[in-house]
Amino acid sequence: MTRISDERIAQIAARHEELAARMASGNLEGPAFVAASKDYAELEPVVKAAAEVARLRSEAASLEEMACGSDAELKAMAEDEMAATRAALAESEHALAIALLPRDAADERSAMLEIRAGTGGDEAALFAGDLLRMYSKYSESQGWRVEIVSESASDVGGFKEVVASVSGSGVFARLKFESGVHRVQRVPVTEAGGRIHTSAATVAVLPEATEVDVQINEGDLKIDVYRASGAGGQHVNTTDSAVRITHLPSGTVVTCQDGRSQHKNKEKAMQVLRARLYEVQRESIAAERAGERKAMVGSGDRSERIRTYNFPQGRVTDHRINLTLHRLPEILEGAMDELIGALIAEDEAERLAAVGEE
Secondary structure, three states, rough: OOOHHHHHHHHHHHHHHHHHHHOOOOOOOOHHHHHHHHHHHHHHHHHHHHHHHHHHHHHHHHHHHHHHHOHHHHHHHHHHHHHHHHHHHHHHHHHHHHHOOOOOOOOOEEEEEEEEOOOOOOHHHHHHHHHHHHHHHHHHHHHHEEEEEEEOOOOOOEEEEEEEEEOOHHHHHHHHHHEEEEEEEEEEOOOOOOEEEEEEEEEEEOOOOOOOOOOOOHEEEEEEOOOOOOHHHHHHHOOEEEEEEEEEEEOEEEEOOOOOOHHHHOOOOHHHHHHHHHHHHHHHHHHHHHOOOOOOOOOOOOEEEEEEOOOOOOEEEEEEOEEOOOOHHHOOOOOHHHHHHHHHHHHHHHHHHHHHHO
């Protein structure tokens, strides 16, 4: 890992002080103050990490000086403390290096979660339902709010397709590595012979976009309204509340029929459309920056098989980082912290290595 110089640490502290002084001066108003506040808040954890590194480096230097002295008692004490201080310094320098890595501007955003049943027919639809429950349970544990935007239910349960909005702080940062093909291996309830079937579902996690991120021309939209399909009886909608929006330049089609209000359904459909168009923009920029380099964890390729859920063995395996956890029931109940933490750590390690190569 590249050692961060004392000069760089001093620059960080100076920039932090400069921002604090500008905000306290009373000369900043409106957007300028908001921008300075945002920069200050983003720099705060970096400054704390840098201060800890500076403190531990000073402590290590003092201990080294004591260890070279003539006082036998002080020398022994310094040597005893040296190992712990060096270990703490290494951890702090690593934490600072991670804090200095370029941040994904979308990390703190809410996200759109899209799950589609793939190969496997009814079993794939049931698995899509299992995945939605898993992410909903995990979101609940994080204090996030999950709201179904649109769904296409399967006759046997589960979903052919479901789109949900996950609202909260840092949603995209935690869920962005979930995009890809998820595979399940289990014995279906309808299988009399006890044979294990393999089916799959595709997950896409898109950062929520605003009208500032994506400007959509009304003239580029084809909007159709129709009667929402239901489960029968009182659930059948008797008004044309379902909305289908086609973005003509890209051919992107979004439908929403979850709510009883046409206005609400259009609002939700536009929310999904913006997220999809924003993701196209992000992918284009990322491709330009990355060139031929493709990160193992963060590619977001939805055709890539990323994880297997094996019921007979009670295990979950993430193929990108070769991690297997024998905690399938708990993970499906939303206990995903270990899995997601490992993916984030791997991504940070890759990006640190890339910085070292530059």
